Amino acid sequence: MKKLIILFYFLISTAVVSTEKNLVDINDVLKNLRCLVCQGQSVADSNSDFSQTIKLVVQDQINEGKTEKQIYKFLKEKYGDWIVYNPSFNMINSILWLFPYLVFLVGGALIFLLLKKRDYR
Amino acid sequence: MKIKLVKYIVVIFFLFVISVFFIGLKKDSIYNTQGLVGQKLTEIRIDHFSEKKIINDEDLKKSKFTLINFWASWCGPCREEHSFLIKLNEEKNLRLIGVNFKDKKNNALKFLNELGNPYDDLAKDELGKHSIGFGIYGIPESILINNNLIIIKKFVGPLNENDLNLIKETINSK
Secondary structure: HHHHHHHHHHHHHHHHHHHHHOOHHHHEEEEEOEOOOOOOOOOOOOOOOOHHHHHHHHHHHHOOOOOHHHHHHHHHHHHHHEOOOOOOOOOOHHHHHHHHHHHHHHHHHHHHHHHHHHHHH | HHHHHHHHHHHHHHHHHHHHHHHHHHOOOOOOOOOOOEEEEOOOEEEOOOOOEEEEEEHHHOEEEEEEEEEEEOOOOHHHHHHHHHHHOOOOOOEEEEEEEEEHHHHHHHHHHOOOOOOOOEEEEEHHHHHHHHHHHOOOOEEEEOOOOEEEEEOOOOHHHHHHHHHHHHHOOO
C-alpha cells in the first residue's frame, strides 16, 4: 500500500513538472522582444500599433502550444535578430559573447604577471 | 621583457576597444528589413477581401513576379504611392496583391473608388496578425517576390519614381 501511495505521488509530481515546462509566460516573451518602431522600449512596455499586433501573435502562438524558442525563431525569421534583446550566438556576434571571457583571461594574466614581478623584487 | 609584453597587451586592448567603437558608431542604427531579401515566404494565409477564400502560397506562384502591397484608407502615404501602383498595374510580368491593413471595409472601398483599383487580387488583414508573417512593421510597405516566393526587394514607406523604375527593371530583365 505504501509503495502504491509513493508511486501515486511520484506520478503526480512528474506530471506537474512536465506541464510547468510547457507553460510559456507571455510577459517573459514580450519583455525579450524589441519594439521596432519605438525608442528603447520592449514590446511589453509599448502600446504602439506594432507592439499590439506582436502581442496578439505571441498569444496565438502560445495558444497553439509553441515554445518560447519557437516563438523567437518565428519572429527572428521575419524581423531578423534585432527583434530579440537576447541575441543568438553566431559568427558575427561571437565577439560580443566571448569578449567578457577574453577580458577576464587577459586581465587575470596581467595581474598574475604583475604579482610575479613584485615577488621577484 | 615582461613589461614590454604588458605594454603590448595594453596597447592592443585599447586599439581593439577604439576599433569596436569606431565600427559600432558608424553602423546605421535605424532598423531596416533588408536582411530579409533572399528569404523565402512560407505558410502564407491571408483572407480575401470580398470572397470567402484564403490567398495562400499557391496563389502567389501564379505570376512570374508578385508585388504585395500593404495599405489602408487611413494611411496618408498610401495615397501618395497609389498613382505608382496604378502605373505598375500595366506591367504584364507583375501581379499586384493589395493587403488592406487594419481597415474598415467601407472606407477601403471608398478609397479604391476614389483613386482607382490597381490590384489584381485584394486581401484583408483586419487585426494585422497575418502581416507579421511578411515582416511588416508599418504601412505602406511592399514586397516584391518571384514565383519561388523568394523576396527580391522590400520597400518600406511609400513607393516613389525610383522604386517604380527599379521594379520595372527587375521584372523585365529576369
